[in-house]
Amino acid sequence: MNSLFSDNMVLQQQEEVAFWGTYSPGQKVSVSTSWGKENNVIADEQGKWSQKLSTPKAGGPYEISIITNDSTIIFKNVLIGEVWIAAGQSNMAMPLTGFLPYEPVANYQEEIANAKYPTIRMFTVEKNTSPSKLDRVKGDWQVCFPTTADKFSATGYFFARKLQQELAIPIGIIHTAWGGTEAEAWTSKEGLKDFPEFIKEIEAFDVIKITNWTNQFASKPKPNSLEELEQFDLQDEQISNPQFDDSKWAVIDLPHEGCLSKDFIPATNTDQFLNGAFWYRKTVQIEDMDSEYQLHIGSIDDGDVTYINGHKIGATLNWSEKRKYSIPKSLLQKGKNTVAIKQLDTGGGSAISGPIYLENKRGDKISLEGAWSGLFYGDLSSQDLIIYGLDHQDKLKDKPLVINSGPNDLSSSLFNGMLNPLIPYTIKGAIWYQGESNVGRAEQYEKLFPAMIKDWRAHWQKEFPFYFVQIAPFSYRGDSENKSADLRDAQRKTLTLSKTGMASTMDIGKSKSLHPDNKQDVGIRLALLALDKDYGVNVVSSGPLYKSHTIIKNKILLEFDHIGSGLMAKNAQLESFEIAGADKQFVAATAKIVEDKIEVVATTIDQPVYARYAWKDFIVGSLFNKEGLPASSFTTE
DSSP, X not given: OOTTSSTTOEEETTSEEEEXXXXXXXXXXXXXXXXXXXXXXXXXXXXXXXXXXXOOSSEEEEEEEEEOSSOEEEEEEEEEEEEEEEEESHHHXXXXXXXXXXXXXXTHHHHHHTXXXXXXXXXXXXXXXXXXXXXXXXXXXXXXXXXXXXXXXXXXXXXXXXXXXXXXXXXXXXXXXXXXXXXXXXXXXXXXXXXXXXXXXXXXXXXXXXXXXXXXXXXXEOOOSHHXXXXXXXXXXXXXXXXXXXXTSEEEEESBSOOBHHHHSTTOOOXXXXXXXXXXXXXXXXXXXXXXXXXXXXXXXXXXXXXXXXXXXXXXXXXXXXXXXXXXXXXXXSEEEEEEEEEEOOSSOOEEEEEEEEEETTOXXXXXXXXXXXXXXXXEETTXXXXXXXXXXXXXXXXXXXXXXXXXXXXXXXXXXXXXXXXXXXXXXXXXXXXGGGTTOHHHHHHHHHHHHHHHHHHHTSXXXXXXXXXXXXXXXXXXXOHHHHHHHHHHHGGGSTTEEXXXXXXXXXXXXXXXXXXXXXXXXXXXXXXXHTSOOOOOOSOOEEEEEEEETTEEEEEEEOOTTOXXXXXXXXXXXXXXXXXXXXXXXXXXXXXXXXXXXXXXXXXXXXXXXXXXXXXXXXXXXXXXXXXXXEEOO
16 A cells, blocks of 8 residues: 555544555455444456545544455554645755754754644655656654654644644644745646646656666765765865866856756757756966965855865855855965865756855955856766766767756656655645745746646545745845745735635745744644634634725725734834836835725825835835734735
8 A cells, every 4th residue: 555554644534535555456455444434345457446434533543454365454543633735845845953054943942842742643755756647655654752853844843733732633744845846846747738838848758768868877876964965976086186187078157047958068959957966167366375265155056065276175065055165375376276166956956156256364356257167977866866977978968858857857747756646645635835946937837836736636636725835035046136026926816716825924034045944933824724714713814915906196005805903014114015107117105004904105106006015035024914914915017
């Protein structure tokens, strides 16, 4: 049977719950429960069997026996309660510890020590991509104790804890998430039928060609810690040596946003993103030897080991952390010096951000931006690296268009590998935290995200509730185009779909971290939506959402849904409202609350047409309802 069926599992209460598995064709399988239900079924010609069993009200523990003529499996410590899928990218995957050491969850040590909720269970799906639909996943149900909860999805845990505290029934979370992933990867091919750009990509995928390609080369498990990265030898001594000849390498401009096939691989002209291991080298002229230097790099996605003249000066495994490596004078020489960077990218598109420069103690800077020598050393394939090294570069011209190296390389790959195997396990609903990796494609996401939700519901044959987190404000690599505001608005518009809800996080974003440490409020706000809409608890479950507006002379009057017991300004002052005339040239506006509406005006706009709020990549929201839930950013355009 699927590993979803195991000791400690949680089954949805008062439902016809799906059970399935495989056995000898034509043979009987009996499912018997300690709450008094028993069903029999005959395996079909392919050996597949499935049936449904009625579950009682929440409770337990129970036992379930799967009985055949030659074996019996007994599942123990089974609870009946509420089962939710928790899916998305890194903000859903972020464990209760956070991403240590740089991005901990707030109060994580105390939270883990207090995580004593044996009726909360979490099943974490092992990461897996697939070009075709799979029917099994790896994972097991973990009971919530301090010894296990540190690896739980923080958002999923806080959601479950709030439900359990309010409802006093068991809660099961099936956690399936992968950092840096795009919504199209989580949508089936059928669900992408209206997106020809994705269908074309899927149909171009050739499994046999890719298998034949990868079998030519050795592979290594990719490093998963800084210590493993530092010990991960990719001919470091040879390549970091100043005497090494890199004249046949590609010329790559740094900084850059993503490594493309056409940049690194001769005789190709494709925009396919590469993921895996890279080397970069640059010779820099240093004449002033009177003081020590530091090497500054904006950030490296995801990790690096960096050398000067063959000597390691630093290593980091954190995609968002700025690099600042000290260089002892003894490692430098007057004249030519060689900088070598070994980069590891673990999926989602590689990047090296600026500024990149050397600086001495007097503040004199030497820019290292511009042309570097670059080499694509190894390809990411699931959890391994396919090693091309220095010996196989001539073969890369024949590299397949897609090699399934990362979760975003092939649309539907995560649906196939990490979601389809969960179907038709009986669930109450789903919570979702994703969107950061689709920033910059808001117009597409406005159609794609609802299509994904509909796709999941179609596969489960059930219009289950779907509650999602609006991505938090964040300074997207210094991008001044406010693309994440567009994405947040695309998410807001998804609320027109039935049985959906959105948890706004306009007040908890971090300008320099894509992973806010306040996962408590995220989980609680998702739980409020479920308590309000699914469990009959009388709570205000959403922050204010833009409803309509009226233009009155030189003012715009904004009206909102979900005002709760009234609108309020955080710190007693409304900020970040803007208005514009027909030319859409927005200017800062003065805003005030007037009978639970917002009046906005700007002295330089006589004939306002449009208004917007919190329309920046990073911003701290100022508009809330009196229940303390933040308003979503929006535009009236």
